[in-house]
Amino acid sequence: MTIPPVPPAFYLVLSGILFTIGVIGALTRRNAIVVFMCIELMLNSVNLSFITFSRFLQSIEGVLFAFFVIAVAAAEASVGLAIFVMLYRSRETINVDEVNLLKW
Amino acid sequence: MLDHVWLVPLFPAIGFILNGLFGRPLGKKAVSWIGPSAIGLAFFTSILIFFELLKRPPSERLFEKIIFDWVVSGSFHTVIGYQIDPLSILMALVVTGVSFFIHIYSVGYMHDDPGYIRYFAYLNLFVFMMLNLVLANNFLLMFVGWEGVGLCSYLLIGFWFEKDSASNAGKKAFVVNRVGDFGFLLGMFLLFTSLGKHGIWTLDFTEVFANANKLDPATVTAITILLFIGACGKSAQIPLYVWLPDAMEGPTPVSSLIHAATMVTAGVYMVARCNVLYSMAPLSMAIVATIGVATAIFTASIGFCQNDIKKVLAYSTISQLGYMFLGVGVGAYSAGIFHLMTHAFFKGLLFLGAGSVMHALSGELDMRKMGALRKKIPITFWTFFIATLAIAGIPGLSGFFSKDEILWQAFSSSHGHFLLWLVAAVAAGMTAFYMFRALFLTFFGESRVDPHVAHHIHESPRIMTIPLIILAVLSVIGGYVGVPHVLGGANHIHEFLAPVVGGGEAAKGHAAVSLMAQAWASGGESLGHSAALELLMMVISVIIALIGIGMAYLFYIKNPALPKLMAERWKGLYTLVANKYYVDEMYQVLFVNSIKKLGVGLWKGFDDFVIDGTVNGIAILIGWISGVMRRVQTGLVQNYAFSMVVGGLILIIYYIVRVLFY
Numbered sequence: 001m002t003i004p005p006v007p008p009a010f011y012l013v014l015s016g017i018l019f020t021i022g023v024i025g026a027l028t029r030r031n032a033i034v035v036f037m038c039i040e041l042m043l044n045s046v047n048l049s050f051i052t053f054s055r056f057l058q059s060i061e062g063v064l065f066a067f068f069v070i071a072v073a074a075a076e077a078s079v080g081l082a083i084f085v086m087l088y089r090s091r092e093t094i095n096v097d098e099v100n101l102l103k104w
Numbered sequence: 105m106l107d108h109v110w111l112v113p114l115f116p117a118i119g120f121i122l123n124g125l126f127g128r129p130l131g132k133k134a135v136s137w138i139g140p141s142a143i144g145l146a147f148f149t150s151i152l153i154f155f156e157l158l159k160r161p162p163s164e165r166l167f168e169k170i171i172f173d174w175v176v177s178g179s180f181h182t183v184i185g186y187q188i189d190p191l192s193i194l195m196a197l198v199v200t201g202v203s204f205f206i207h208i209y210s211v212g213y214m215h216d217d218p219g220y221i222r223y224f225a226y227l228n229l230f231v232f233m234m235l236n237l238v239l240a241n242n243f244l245l246m247f248v249g250w251e252g253v254g255l256c257s258y259l260l261i262g263f264w265f266e267k268d269s270a271s272n273a274g275k276k277a278f279v280v281n282r283v284g285d286f287g288f289l290l291g292m293f294l295l296f297t298s299l300g301k302h303g304i305w306t307l308d309f310t311e312v313f314a315n316a317n318k319l320d321p322a323t324v325t326a327i328t329i330l331l332f333i334g335a336c337g338k339s340a341q342i343p344l345y346v347w348l349p350d351a352m353e354g355p356t357p358v359s360s361l362i363h364a365a366t367m368v369t370a371g372v373y374m375v376a377r378c379n380v381l382y383s384m385a386p387l388s389m390a391i392v393a394t395i396g397v398a399t400a401i402f403t404a405s406i407g408f409c410q411n412d413i414k415k416v417l418a419y420s421t422i423s424q425l426g427y428m429f430l431g432v433g434v435g436a437y438s439a440g441i442f443h444l445m446t447h448a449f450f451k452g453l454l455f456l457g458a459g460s461v462m463h464a465l466s467g468e469l470d471m472r473k474m475g476a477l478r479k480k481i482p483i484t485f486w487t488f489f490i491a492t493l494a495i496a497g498i499p500g501l502s503g504f505f506s507k508d509e510i511l512w513q514a515f516s517s518s519h520g521h522f523l524l525w526l527v528a529a530v531a532a533g534m535t536a537f538y539m540f541r542a543l544f545l546t547f548f549g550e551s552r553v554d555p556h557v558a559h560h561i562h563e564s565p566r567i568m569t570i571p572l573i574i575l576a577v578l579s580v581i582g583g584y585v586g587v588p589h590v591l592g593g594a595n596h597i598h599e600f601l602a603p604v605v606g607g608g609e610a611a612k613g614h615a616a617v618s619l620m621a622q623a624w625a626s627g628g629e630s631l632g633h634s635a636a637l638e639l640l641m642m643v644i645s646v647i648i649a650l651i652g653i654g655m656a657y658l659f660y661i662k663n664p665a666l667p668k669l670m671a672e673r674w675k676g677l678y679t680l681v682a683n684k685y686y687v688d689e690m691y692q693v694l695f696v697n698s699i700k701k702l703g704v705g706l707w708k709g710f711d712d713f714v715i716d717g718t719v720n721g722i723a724i725l726i727g728w729i730s731g732v733m734r735r736v737q738t739g740l741v742q743n744y745a746f747s748m749v750v751g752g753l754i755l756i757i758y759y760i761v762r763v764l765f766y
Binding site for chain 2: 026035096
């Protein structure tokens with residue numbers, strides 16, 4: 001029996017669900033690393049929709065964008081983790097709601 | 105020589121620049137040479153020009169020298185140019201001549217003053233400006249001179265600016281003059297625009313007067329009244345005379361030069377210069393004459409009760425200026441200018457004499473602390489005496505001829521009136537009284553000098569007495585240029601000025617016979633012959649003057665206790681007059697205080713409340729908004745992220761709604 005191809009809407013819905021989970025996580029979690037992981041999740045959900053469109057539109061641009069996003073995410077991860085390390089060294093916490101110096 | 109008229113104002117200008125910019129490095133000695141010699145050269149040049157002008161026939165005695173274009177704008181064109189005619193050259197002679205002697209006198213008088221260099225710089229600048237005023241060939245340049253002399257007057261009144269009274273007097277003079285200058289400016293504007301309506305855009309004297317007949321009478325009246333307001337300010341007439349008595353705070357030679365001999369007569373000169381306009385406006389002439397005669401008698405009465413010798417002379421100056429305005433106001437322009445000239449001699453001399461008295465008494469001004477100085481400072485006494493005789497109108501001296509000419513014209517000219525003559529004649533008697541009062545109090549009677557001052561009373565040095573003697577000679581002979589026909593004279597000055605100020609149909613007196621006859625008929629008398637009448641008037645005015653002198657003699661020599669008795673008898677009147685009729689106080693309340701109140705009101709109400717309120721209000725508002733808005737900056741990354749999400753959602757909803765509903 002042949003498995004019918006998954007319709008593109010499914011991919012997009014999955015991407016949307018993942019993005020929403022990422023957003024909610026990024027907004028609500030206190031641990032900086034978790035927030036960071038949620039942002040990665042959001043990036044990857046976007047990658048998923050890029051790939052979906054690339055495949056269904058038979059165009060290479062979406063794939064290209066996905067690669068760019070992965071590259072940027074890698075760079076971001078290294079910078080972000082370095083910041084967390086420094087943050088922990090100076091304040092002994094990585095809770096984002098305790099890091100609020102940059103305000104009025 | 106006429107072509108070199110620009111040399112006349114140039115010399116004082118050079119003197120001003122040398123003294124003003126390089127006075128300190130050049131040193132005091134150089135300054136005392138530069139100052140007077142600059143004026144001396146100007147005087148000499150004026151004399152040469154004068155004789156050159158005399159060689160020409162009377163109808164050709166007008167010469168204009170254009171130096172350069174000044175304002176060229178569209179059809180309007182004004183030049184820096186000087187005009188030589190009998191009127192301007194006479195004024196230039198008086199200005200440079202009297203200035204020259206006063207400059208020399210100042211070398212002695214100001215010798216120990218720390219501001220010596222500054223003084224001569226100002227004085228040279230003054231002469232430069234005054235010469236611009238009298239020699240200008242258009243209204244605009246005249247106005248420059250007009251303002252320039254006002255500036256120098258301010259600077260010199262406030263010369264000893266460390267003294268509060270002096271700097272205040274300077275300010276007062278400047279502010280009061282500004283009121284008058286405003287009128288002058290408006291008059292000039294009105295003249296300019298109303299001539300412009302006829303396509304003549306000019307302020308040049310010759311062109312204006314040639315086209316004056318194109319103006320309608322109402323406009324001319326308005327112009328002349330506005331110009332006269334300017335003259336009132338500059339020449340200290342009612343109601344703007346209040347600055348002149350205070351101006352005596354300046355050094356005495358300044359009072360003599362600026363506030364007696366030259367600058368204050370600028371108004372008279374201006375009216376005489378604009379005689380074409382004034383003759384077209386009988387109403388303005390009546391106003392000029394009335395103000396003049398009112399000022400003459402009003403300020404003469406104030407002179408009665410002043411104890412400061414310079415104040416007496418100041419009020420006397422105002423009073424004499426009133427005479428000059430009476431003269432020009434009744435159409436006797438040459439008589440006004442004649443009196444201007446003789447007044448410059450004898451009043452300049454009186455002030456210099458007062459300065460010499462002050463010099464002898466270590467700066468004492470109060471006549472109650474003088475007396476019996478006749479023997480101690482004889483030269484000062486004799487010159488002062490001659491000047492007093494001249495101003496009192498004793499026959500044979502200059503004041504008699506000029507004053508009598510005015511009195512006669514006030515009566516006989518077609519613009520004159522019996523009342524004008526009467527008031528002026530009474531004022532003449534009062535003049536004789538207060539001048540002799542000053543003379544007696546200063547030089548006669550018993551010495552009331554402070555003992556510690558008394559032992560070093562001394563006659564002034566020769567550099568001061570020689571100008572006194574020269575001016576005394578001029579005070580005597582100055583009148584002989586204008587001996588009236590009735591006394592067998594030729595009245596040269598009248599003939600000389602006639603090309604500028606009109607043929608003087610009135611001045612001859614004959615045309616006015618019918619009018620006089622009327623006046624006398626109403627007085628119950630009739631006299632047919634004008635010459636006899638003129639002689640009679642002359643005798644009357646001499647008698648009035650003698651009465652004044654006699655009264656002064658009675659009051660201050662014969663019975664020195666009498667003035668005190670009188671003062672106590674009419675205490676109210678005496679206080680009123682001694683306080684100058686409270687005019688200063690009245691002005692203080694009416695104008696100064698109300699303007700101050702307005703100023704304070706505007707400051708507190710408008711400036712503090714409206715302007716500052718707006719500016720500060722905007723700042724406060726922005727501060728408040730920022731205070732609210734900065735709460736947004738929580739410093740929490742998640743809040744920022746949340747607002748980003750909300751923004752994104754709003755965008756998405758917007759596009760969805762747009763797609764769904766449109």
